[in-house]
Amino acid sequence: MLLIIYMKYLLISFLFLAPPHDFHLSKCVIEYSAEDKAIQVSMQIFLDDLEEALRREGADKLALCTEKEAPDAEAHLIRYLQKHFILEVDGQPTDYHFLGKEISEDLLSAWCYIEIENVTDLNALGVTNNILMETFDDQQNIINVKGPNNQGGMWLFKKGKSSDKVSF
Numbered sequence: 001m002l003l004i005i006y007m008k009y010l011l012i013s014f015l016f017l018a019p020p021h022d023f024h025l026s027k028c029v030i031e032y033s034a035e036d037k038a039i040q041v042s043m044q045i046f047l048d049d050l051e052e053a054l055r056r057e058g059a060d061k062l063a064l065c066t067e068k069e070a071p072d073a074e075a076h077l078i079r080y081l082q083k084h085f086i087l088e089v090d091g092q093p094t095d096y097h098f099l100g101k102e103i104s105e106d107l108l109s110a111w112c113y114i115e116i117e118n119v120t121d122l123n124a125l126g127v128t129n130n131i132l133m134e135t136f137d138d139q140q141n142i143i144n145v146k147g148p149n150n151q152g153g154m155w156l157f158k159k160g161k162s163s164d165k166v167s168f
Contacts, residue, residue: 046109133159
């Protein structure tokens with residue numbers, strides 16, 4: 001019994017008292033689905049970094065992806081993503097739908113899911129991803145793009161270089 005209590009204490013200490021990590025990285029997968037006629041995005045962002053960025057924009061104590069999540073937390077998150085993650089389809093700016101979020105298996109990051117519907121054909125995709133770059137000078141965002149016929153590539157965005165385009 002004492003061992004179980006000790007293990008719970010260690011877990012709680014790790015989750016809430018863990019020191020900040022030494023690197024700032026997000027990863028993102030953008031896939032075009034011809035079958036669904038949609039561009040589907042999965043993005044993984046460290047929760048502590050995301051909370052700090054949102055705090056600096058005036059949204060404090062959101063407790064994202066927890067039972068104590070603030071009622072307006074998702075609205076703040078969506079607004080932040082729309083400001084810092086921009087997609088252009090065939091040269092045209094697009095609006096996307098935020099499908100939801102979930103906590104990662106290790107409880108350290110959030111997966112955010114986005115979709116652009118009614119994309120019958122995709123010839124070019126422009127991406128701007130400066131998520132967390134206003135908060136951390138060393139922030140890097142990895143993006144893997146899979147377009148029509150599995151064409152695509154990978155980008156590493158960092159401060160000063162946070163957008164690019166790919167043609168299919």
